[in-house]
Amino acid sequence: MQKKQNQKAWFLVLPVFLLVAFSAVIPLMTVVNYSVQDSFGNNEFYWVGTEWFIEILNSERFHGALGRQLLFSAIILAIEIPLGIWIALKMPKKGWGASLCLVLMALPLLIPWNVVGTIWQIFAREDIGLLGHTLAAMGIDYNYTQVALDAWITVVVMDVWHWTSLVVLLCYAGLSSIPDAFYQAAKIDGASRWAVFRYIQFPKMKRVLLIAVLLRFMDSFMIYTEPFVVTGGGPGNATTFLSIDLVKMAIGQFDLGPAAAFSLVYFLIVLLLSWVFYTVMTARDGDAS
Amino acid sequence: MKNIRITPTLYIIFLMLPIYWLLTMALKTNTEILGGFSLWPADPTLANFRTILTDPSWYNGYINSTIYVALNTVISLLVALPAAYAFSRYRFMGDKHLFFWLLSNRMAPPAVFVLPFFQLYSSIGLFDTHLAVALAHTLFNVPLAVWILEGFMSGVPKEIDETAQIDGYSFGTFFARIFTPMIASGIGVAAFFCFMFSWVELLIARTLTSVDAKPIAAVMTRTVSASGLDWGVLAAAGVLTIIPGAIVIWFVRNHIAKGFALGRV
Numbered sequence: 001m002q003k004k005q006n007q008k009a010w011f012l013v014l015p016v017f018l019l020v021a022f023s024a025v026i027p028l029m030t031v032v033n034y035s036v037q038d039s040f041g042n043n044e045f046y047w048v049g050t051e052w053f054i055e056i057l058n059s060e061r062f063h064g065a066l067g068r069q070l071l072f073s074a075i076i077l078a079i080e081i082p083l084g085i086w087i088a089l090k091m092p093k094k095g096w097g098a099s100l101c102l103v104l105m106a107l108p109l110l111i112p113w114n115v116v117g118t119i120w121q122i123f124a125r126e127d128i129g130l131l132g133h134t135l136a137a138m139g140i141d142y143n144y145t146q147v148a149l150d151a152w153i154t155v156v157v158m159d160v161w162h163w164t165s166l167v168v169l170l171c172y173a174g175l176s177s178i179p180d181a182f183y184q185a186a187k188i189d190g191a192s193r194w195a196v197f198r199y200i201q202f203p204k205m206k207r208v209l210l211i212a213v214l215l216r217f218m219d220s221f222m223i224y225t226e227p228f229v230v231t232g233g234g235p236g237n238a239t240t241f242l243s244i245d246l247v248k249m250a251i252g253q254f255d256l257g258p259a260a261a262f263s264l265v266y267f268l269i270v271l272l273l274s275w276v277f278y279t280v281m282t283a284r285d286g287d288a289s
Numbered sequence: 290m291k292n293i294r295i296t297p298t299l300y301i302i303f304l305m306l307p308i309y310w311l312l313t314m315a316l317k318t319n320t321e322i323l324g325g326f327s328l329w330p331a332d333p334t335l336a337n338f339r340t341i342l343t344d345p346s347w348y349n350g351y352i353n354s355t356i357y358v359a360l361n362t363v364i365s366l367l368v369a370l371p372a373a374y375a376f377s378r379y380r381f382m383g384d385k386h387l388f389f390w391l392l393s394n395r396m397a398p399p400a401v402f403v404l405p406f407f408q409l410y411s412s413i414g415l416f417d418t419h420l421a422v423a424l425a426h427t428l429f430n431v432p433l434a435v436w437i438l439e440g441f442m443s444g445v446p447k448e449i450d451e452t453a454q455i456d457g458y459s460f461g462t463f464f465a466r467i468f469t470p471m472i473a474s475g476i477g478v479a480a481f482f483c484f485m486f487s488w489v490e491l492l493i494a495r496t497l498t499s500v501d502a503k504p505i506a507a508v509m510t511r512t513v514s515a516s517g518l519d520w521g522v523l524a525a526a527g528v529l530t531i532i533p534g535a536i537v538i539w540f541v542r543n544h545i546a547k548g549f550a551l552g553r554v
Contacts, residue, residue: 003378003379003380004378004379004380005379005380005381006379006380006381007381007382008381009375009378009379009380009381009384010375010381010382012371012372012374012375013371013372013375013376013381013387015367015368015371015372016368016369016371016372016391016431016435017387019364019368019424019427019431020391020394020427020428020431020432022424023424023425023427023428024394024397024402024428026405026409027402027405027406027409028405030404030405030408030409031401031404031405086296087296087297087300090294090295090296090297091294091297092294092297099542099543101297101301102542102545103535103538103539103542103545104301104304104305105300105301105304106538106545107304107308107531107534107535107538108304108308109485109534110485110488110489110531110533110534110535110537110538111489111527111530111531111534112488112489112490112491112505112506112530113489113490113491113506114491114506114509114510115506115509115527115530115531118311118509118523118524118527119307119308119310119311119527120307122310122311122314122520122523122524123306123307123310123311127323128314128322128323128326128520129310130306130307130310130328131307133326161303161304161307164300165304168300169545218395218396221398222398222399222400224398224399224400224492225491225492229510242398242400243398243399243400244400246398246400246401247400247403247492250400250403250404251403251404251496256404259404263398263400263401264401266398266400266401267396267397267398267401270396270397270398271393271396274396
């Protein structure tokens, strides 16, 4: 669609601009401010330059949290994206079955995040939880509060439970925009199941898959509440992801300078990685068409 | 084609099991929960729900959450509607940069904003009000609402705007009487998303409130950290937080797929 040049459109955008400036720019400037200053209390601050950034970038603690975070997001994407596509392909296309599937699958997405944590905390407990009790009855040693690997499995399975539906719904939306005629043509040509997926279904899903990958990456990279409720970042530091570590530093220890530097580095990493995903996926899109 | 599809069925069972478990616990007494293991409540009781619905410190949590979620949805939609229209219809100085700057706020980890938000809203005297949480949540809801609405609006042919102008409608009347009804489903979907992300968020909501506007999610965490854990009441509270979401999904079920694709299919 050809858009008209019209500078007056700024008036329509102004409310959003002011609101976001208030709720994003002012706080962000506060963070920038803290990141280059130190304080001895009494509201006296002095300039320290890049000291906090150097400290954060060289600290073992930050490296550990970043490593765990990257591993977590990689596992999440590797499981949820293929699983979501597969389930979307198998879903009924229309009728009450489709509506029922959509409603039931969307349900976990609307549960408050701390309740998701609570649900899994209860579900995985050995004494009162269905999962924990069943595993114990089968003779499997499983304890998510003591063993790091078990904690990781619990957190990953919880996230798969919580968010795979988002990928399913996005892919389903892409698939339902394919006209029946395409499938009939493929049938007449005798196309294999794989060929139908590769040349008809996958291209239609590409745009929504981009959204799915971006959203899943961003949200898994910012995860806080669910693992915090279930494991509290433990055992030890095993499930202390970036947000958990940051909140610990900012609210728990009130280390304003390092926490602010941490925040900015964290934000830049999310922006950078999202940009990389976006560029790589849209570039491949350009080659194909 | 078989009638019962195995993959979606298994997936839904996987999704429902933990929710079922929460529900059974909500219907058990605390003694029964801790006393032994059973797949369903031997003697279903509504006592846990009664505790929540009669204790102000519990049910006020639900009221507070509902108020700030509603406020947030209204604010987000009111500012996002004109902006989305501008982005979908006009080119203007810095439009692309502005659009991406808005979206970049969706990528900001809430943990980054916790402390500055606390200081900002304390300094302007909004700490512990519903408005503070509603405004803070616009950080991620406004970009999303603009994005979704822009997608839906771009699907409406531009000729409609021009015809209305020729027919003598003022911009205001056109927008309210003709354009808004045409993108009603888009507005519904955007409202759904604002509701969803504001309802599920805990970190910011908890930081910006202490007593008067304390959300239900924060009330629940307080109970978790208390020494005598009342699992039954906790489970009942969890069940009650799921219900509003379930109702909202039921209303938007026909638009949900398109909505999750942000109007871009």
